[in-house]
Amino acid sequence: MQRHTFQAMGTTFELAVEAADAKEAFAEAEAEAERLEQIMSRFRPGSELSQLNRDGTIDASPDLAEVVALALDARERTGGRFDPTVHDALVGAGYDRTFDDIAESAAPASASACGGRVTVTGRRIELEPGFKLDLGGIGKGFAAERIAQLLALTGPSLVSAGGDVAVRGVPTEGTWAVGVDETLTLGLTHGGLATSGRDRRRWTRAGVEQHHLIDPSTGRPAETDLVRVTAIGTDAVDAEVLAKVLFLGGSDDALARDVPAVLVTDDGRTLTTGGLR
């Protein structure tokens, strides 16, 4: 098993390929991650996403148009619980620079409206004035899938983009072992897996803890009894959307939906749902 790790999109990418040699594939994977970050990063002033957020409209590359279309589809499917127009709410909560650069501040956090209108016509994307996009989570899922596609040309492969995991093919062991925490490991044979939670990427504003998972209905970091959700979907993008939706809904809603997921509650319980055993 060939392994490779690199930093991109504000997280650690971990690659695994079952092949005798994967150096070239790993180099292509890094280049692809860099290319996608240059398209989807809201922290790079020269990125396509930054240009869209500045100008309100753009003739986008096929990749940006596809990710935005996926995000809008997810918003529709989830009744707005997943929403890419949370940019200003994230900034209002203090996530206005790369996570490593966020400093503690005495300035209070503020809420911002979400649910702005976004239209994608071919490659032309237009934003309702006053709204901007954040593609952080779904962008990593998209990148994981894209890189897994590249690595699959070399052999059975796994890509982990922080919490977003995409796999192609099955390794000799029969499954891809993905650790959810110290005690629980999931074997993934196909599809994708993603984790969303408030146990990482958190900071304080005026003494109040903030995190990066915005509830579009309030425009503030979500308040829920869940600390972390790991969801399994048809691919990493689907899993990312699912994890976020389950997290925002809380444990009762997540258990009622009965989709394959691991829930960690704020009282320390770990629950599995959707037939995971």
Next chain:
Amino acid sequence: MTNQIARLWTVVVGVVVFFLAWAAIAAHPWQTAATADPRLSTLAARQQVLQRESLQVQKIVDRRWAAYRVALAQRTAQVQAQAQTVSAPVPVTAAAPPARIVSLPPLVITRTS
């Protein structure tokens, strides 16, 4: 002068008579019109046979079409009955997820993205 005109007329009349005779002979006035082309009668007979066969084929097609319509109506009724059965509320069994809990050492750890 007079002789020349007379000769000219004689030549003209001769040419006219020659062509009239040619046309008359070419028309074969001695041949009887009653001799019919045998291929025509063969074609007519063939046409009648085909018309009879066409009618027989049409009857067969009509019978089969009627049988098909009856079978289609029966099948449509079966499909509708089956659709009503499927749409009736039944206990939903969750499909097997593409993941399961394993005891293998983890290859990677998933964290909040």
